[in-house]
Amino acid sequence: MSQRDPYSHEHTARPTDPIPRCRRFCSPVVLPRHDVPATRPWPHKSDAHAMLVPSPHPLALGESNHDGAHKLGVSPRRPTPLAFSRHLAVDRHPISKTTREMLRGSLWWLLAVAVALAATRAAAAMKTGGQSLHRDFDAVWGKRNARFFDDGRVVELALDRETGSRLESKDRYLFGRFDLDIRLVAGESAGTITSFYICTGGARHDEVDFEFLGNVSGEPYILHTNIFSDGKGEREQQFVLWFDPTADFHTYSILWNPLNIILYIDGTPIRVFKNNEANGVPFPTRQPVHVFASIWNAEEWATQGGRVKTDWSEAPFVAAYRRFDATSACVWQGGASPTRCGGDHLPSSASSWMAQRLDWWSWMTLNWVRMNYMTYDYCADRKRYPHAFPTECIIPIGRI
Structure with missing residues (x-):
């Protein structure tokens, strides 16, 4: 019987799961694959990589599941198909015509700069090699x-009919930048979720998520x-x-400081959540x-609103992680005061x-990503939200 990530609040851990609860509310850099053995320690499906074909109706959270989830006692964030255009500009702060023309006209410059930055970043990554996942998780x-x-620098996590897999850092952090290279499951991946996130646990927990919803x-x-x-x-x-x-590893990053949370892919910002505690928004x-x-397995909702289930004949589903970097982060030393990660305690x-x-x-760059690749925005x-959007949605998020 398939088993979901026991840290997910959608899953009730079996008594045999010896783990604490953590509710799951709770530049492109192209790097070589030579450090992952070609011969895997478990039987693996074909390495054929599917061509990416734009979905006409990307997944987005619908009101029906949002309301019904509370009745079922499950996650209110399950997505259902919503006819959002892939190129819909969902930015609630309209961009002027002049700015849009600048974005279009400067695209090639953006790509040139991104390539230059990617080369620098890739060289630095190859030089340092990243921290040891085996040592730190x-x-x-x-x-x-x-x-x-590769001496613990690379890990493959697999999902089969019996179980998925989960790593947890040995250290806790208060503020920092966290980088992790990920190569997702190739080919058939419907029903699976590959994730990278930070989480505190507890009823009043904090959490920042990267979750990759598999597809056919x-x-x-x-x-x-x-x-x-x-x-x-x-x-x-x-x-x-x-x-x-x-097809290859890409770097996913979470930057968290007292001012904002920024999510990056290969150094390109895709999302910002600003500190608006002064306006009553928790941060x-x-x-x-x-x-x-x-x-882990989330076939009930992960792919096309749960209509497409996991094809277990394709198991095991394997995702690879490498080059975890938290050198720009403050390791929590204990105690109740957040100042322990401030002043002299900062790296x-x-x-x-x-x-x-x-x-x-x-x-x-962020607005370019939003205009071309964002498929859903709760704001x-x-x-x-037929009457009023959440407070943070009506506060300008940036300078554009």
Whole structure:
């Protein structure tokens, strides 16, 4: 019988799951695959990679499931098909015609700069090699489905009929930048979720999510992002990607400081959540987080609203992770005061990220991603919010 990620609030862990509860509310860089053995320790399906074909109706959260979820006692964030155009500009702050022309006209410059930055970033990554996943993480669920290679720098997490797998960082952090390279499940991946996120646990938990919703061969992955603070979430934004995430590793990053949370893909910003505590919007500033990586079965909702189930004849489904980097992060040393990750307790690299915001060019890039690749934004869902959007949705998020 298939088993979902026991840290998910959609799943009730069996008594044999010896793990704590953590509710799941709770530049392109192209790097070689030579450090992952060609001969895998478990039988694996074909390595054929599907072509990415844009979905005419990307997944988005619908009001019906949002309301019905509360009756069922399950997640209110299950997506249902909603006819959002892939190229719909969902930014609630309209961009002027002049700015749009600048975005179009400067696209080639953007690509040139991105390539240059990618080369620099890739060279740095190859030089440092990243931190050891085996040293810095524990396999807390599905241990037999977690296989480490390259002196612990690379791990493959597998999902089969019996179980998925989950890693949890040994350290806890309060603020920082967390980078992780991921290569997603190739080919048939419907019903699966591959994830990378930070989470505090507890009823009033904080959490920042990268969740990759699998799909049938030939259809693109949906990147599902969400942010929880003080137990309040339901801040979903979804994207399709501008590359094949199964063909090679790509770097996914979470930057978290007292000013904002920024999500990046290969150094390209895709989402910003600003600190608006002054306007009554909770923002994570006090609770330390663990870093997590997992693969699990969510066939009830993950693919096309649950209409497409997991094809277990294609199992095991294997995702690879490598080059975890949390050197720009403050390791929590215990105690109740958040100042333990401030002042003299900050790492020497903190000056580069503790006060980091997006600059003008980054805002331009962010809006380019939103216009071309965002498929759902809770701040633009009038079916879900017919009367008033959440407070953070009506506060300008940037300079454009």
